[in-house]
Amino acid sequence: xxxxxxxxxxxxxxxxxxxxxxxxxxxxxxxxxxxxxxxxxxxxxxxxxxxxxxxxxxxxxxxxxxxxxxxxxxxxxxxxxxxxxxxxxxxxxxxxxxxxxxxxxxxxxxxxxxxxxxxxxxxxxxxxxxxxxxxxxxxxxxxxxxxxxxxxxxxxxxxxxxxxxxxxxxxxxxxxxxxxxxxxxxxxxxxxxxxxxxxxxxxxxxxxxxxxxxxxxxxxxxxxxxxxxxxxxxxxxxxxxxxxxxxxxxxxxxxxxxxxxxxxxxxxxxxxxxxxxxxxxxxxxxxxxxxxxxxxxxxxxxxxxxxxxxxxxxxxxxxxxxx
Amino acid sequence: xxxxxxxxxxxxxxxxxxxxxxxxxxxxxxxxxxxxxxxxxxxxxxxxxxxxxxxxxxxxxxxxxxxxxxxxxxxxxxxxxxxxxxxxxxxxxxxxxxxxxxxxxxxxxxxxxxxxxxxxxxxxxxxxxxxxxxxxxxxxxxxxxxxxxxxxxxxxxxxxxxxxxxxxxxxxxxxxxxxxxxxxxxxxxxxxxxxxxxxxxxxxxxxxxxxxxxxxxxxxxxxxxxxxxxxxxxxxxxxxxxxxxxxxxxxxxxxxxxxxxxxxxxxxxxxxxxxxxxxxxxxxxxxxxxxxxxxxxxxxxxxxxxxxxxxxxxxxxxxxxxx
Numbered sequence: 001x002x003x004x005x006x007x008x009x010x011x012x013x014x015x016x017x018x019x020x021x022x023x024x025x026x027x028x029x030x031x032x033x034x035x036x037x038x039x040x041x042x043x044x045x046x047x048x049x050x051x052x053x054x055x056x057x058x059x060x061x062x063x064x065x066x067x068x069x070x071x072x073x074x075x076x077x078x079x080x081x082x083x084x085x086x087x088x089x090x091x092x093x094x095x096x097x098x099x100x101x102x103x104x105x106x107x108x109x110x111x112x113x114x115x116x117x118x119x120x121x122x123x124x125x126x127x128x129x130x131x132x133x134x135x136x137x138x139x140x141x142x143x144x145x146x147x148x149x150x151x152x153x154x155x156x157x158x159x160x161x162x163x164x165x166x167x168x169x170x171x172x173x174x175x176x177x178x179x180x181x182x183x184x185x186x187x188x189x190x191x192x193x194x195x196x197x198x199x200x201x202x203x204x205x206x207x208x209x210x211x212x213x214x215x216x217x218x219x220x221x222x223x224x225x226x227x228x229x230x231x232x233x234x235x236x237x238x239x240x241x242x243x244x245x246x247x248x249x250x251x252x253x254x255x256x257x258x259x260x261x262x263x264x265x266x267x268x269x270x271x272x273x274x275x276x277x278x279x280x281x282x283x284x285x286x287x288x289x290x291x292x293x294x295x296x297x298x299x300x301x302x303x304x305x306x307x308x309x310x311x312x313x314x315x316x317x318x319x320x321x322x323x
Numbered sequence: 324x325x326x327x328x329x330x331x332x333x334x335x336x337x338x339x340x341x342x343x344x345x346x347x348x349x350x351x352x353x354x355x356x357x358x359x360x361x362x363x364x365x366x367x368x369x370x371x372x373x374x375x376x377x378x379x380x381x382x383x384x385x386x387x388x389x390x391x392x393x394x395x396x397x398x399x400x401x402x403x404x405x406x407x408x409x410x411x412x413x414x415x416x417x418x419x420x421x422x423x424x425x426x427x428x429x430x431x432x433x434x435x436x437x438x439x440x441x442x443x444x445x446x447x448x449x450x451x452x453x454x455x456x457x458x459x460x461x462x463x464x465x466x467x468x469x470x471x472x473x474x475x476x477x478x479x480x481x482x483x484x485x486x487x488x489x490x491x492x493x494x495x496x497x498x499x500x501x502x503x504x505x506x507x508x509x510x511x512x513x514x515x516x517x518x519x520x521x522x523x524x525x526x527x528x529x530x531x532x533x534x535x536x537x538x539x540x541x542x543x544x545x546x547x548x549x550x551x552x553x554x555x556x557x558x559x560x561x562x563x564x565x566x567x568x569x570x571x572x573x574x575x576x577x578x579x580x581x582x583x584x585x586x587x588x589x590x591x592x593x594x595x596x597x598x599x600x601x602x603x604x605x606x607x608x609x610x611x612x613x614x615x616x617x618x619x620x621x622x623x624x625x626x627x628x629x630x631x632x633x634x635x636x637x638x639x640x641x642x643x644x645x646x
Contacts, residue, residue, distance in 0.1 A: 001421070002420070004419050004421055005417035013447065033408070033410065046446050048455065050449075084358060084360065089369040091453070092327055094327050097325070097327075098338075101327065102342060123370050123371050125373065127373060132371065132455035134410060136365075138360055
């Protein structure tokens with residue numbers, strides 16, 4: 001007998017997955033479930049975003065709606081699927097002005113539009129302020145999972161790292177609040193990149209970095225039964241990270257390795273595909289290599305040290321501890 | 324500018340539906356959305372069930388989980404689709420004992436099992452105690468909607484009415500608590516019935532009675548541009564209704580017409596199909612007829628009077644006012 005707080009979300013998910021028998025083609029346990037219906041692979045993901053956990057200082061309701069949609073489309077993207085639609089179940093206190101609901105829905109619609117998807121339906125109920133989004137996608141090729149990485153594969157990430165953490169610190173501490181929210185905190189789901197990695201057959205594994213780089217690295221290693229060496233000097237870093245570090249004295253490593261709310265993709269691939277990746281218009285950086293054994297190492301100036309799984313843990317951490 | 328409480332869920336849903344452009348084959352606005360993927364109709368529905376609104380006195384966590392799954396499968400069933408799976412996004416306070424989560428998941432699994440579906444995935448997050456379920460189904464035939472009823476069609480309901488309201492009053496007032504919850508409050512989604520109505524092509528419209536008989540009658544009439552005469556004496560009534568009415572003095576009409584949490588189906592059909600329906604093993608009762616004009620009448624001892632749309636309204640009503 002232990003509380004959810006003592007156990008933490010990742011261990012809880014592991015325990016639940018063991019209890020349920022899933023007929024899903026992939027998942028439970030991956031970023032999204034995948035089921036085969038009449039030969040078509042349908043990808044589905046549900047994620048809850050709440051005012052008290054995900055509302056950054058200065059964020060508008062429309063931006064909150066965008067975030068709620070984006071975290072779900074990111075899960076669909078990380079499976080290499082094409083987003084089709086989203087259902088949005090919105091809980092709000094009964095005293096809320098109706099425009100808050102409409103603004104949240106507008107944000108969801110805008111993000112869906114960007115991802116080529118539609119708002120299909122949902123629910124509205126009294127509650128403390130949250131959106132449970134369920135994104136639906138379709139996959140014409142193999143789905144991308146956490147479990148195909150092989151020793152010798154290269155490890156890469158899309159975009160740059162640390163933006164959500166740095167943006168949150170910046171907005172919370174009055175450093176260019178509006179710009180920090182819109183530029184650093186709001187994710188753009190990596191739909192195009194996920195589709196390219198899936199359709200080309202290049203990626204051996206893929207996952208979004210929603211709970212932080214260290215957690216994603218550990219999840220891919222655990223899912224694939226491998227280890228990973230990550231080179232500190234090769235990590236692509238968001239411009240807000242150094243500014244926040246300079247102005248607020250927060251260590252860069254903390255923001256880059258363990259910040260939650262990052263929605264870039266981490267993927268692995270055989271090095272023979274490196275030229276094909278460079279020829280594509282994908283924004284990515286090679287950050288390391290898959291190794292045999294189960295250790296995740298961070299190599300800084302040539303010195304390896306084990307990289308702990310210290311990404312964001314729901315239940316055990318307060319929002320203020322996240323980043 | 325008005326609060327959600329002043330507007331109420333039904334009007335809010337109408338306003339949201341007008342704001343979003345949906346590519347869904349059916350919905351937003353129906354019980355579930357339906358999208359066509361490579362010629363296969365996929366039906367999707369999200370509904371939130373919460374401790375403070377839906378937890379009946381004496382209910383176990385497993386029963387709460389069952390309820391959370393059942394309300395979603397009911398929406399899939401009312402579209403005439405075959406349930407395939409469910410995603411469950413569970414919010415619980417961090418101090419909650421882990422077993423609460425497992426018991427909720429067990430209830431969801433059991434209900435999914437009964438409906439021939441699987442638990443595909445979901446989410447766990449800190450929150451006040453709620454489950455946002457998303458059920459997925461597939462429809463090999465025409466989907467059932469609220470919009471096909473024609474003057475002259477007969478109106479029928481599956482099962483019996485008033486169970487959720489009567490069960491809630493019984494459990495809350497110490498009348499056979501455990502039996503009232505398991506017998507009256509817990510819905511069994513009408514999957515087999517929805518499939519029969521869809522596959523046979525008999526139903527011209529269909530909807531579940533989740534917000535009460537009066538609300539469903541009004542929704543079908545509004546969706547189809549028709550009116551409805553319902554005969555009070557022909558309504559099939561759950562055995563708990565008269566008992567609760569006798570012991571607690573609560574009017575039967577109140578429980579039967581306006582009680583929320585009822586998960587029977589209301590459907591309409593051309594009277595030429597009555598024999599086919601009677602030949603099936605479906606448990607149903609004819610309760611009225613579709614009329615031209617937009618009025619919903621309740622006819623008691625031959626006297627018609629307009630039946631107001633007084634089913635359960637989220638946001639405007641407390642749980643104690645529901646039933």
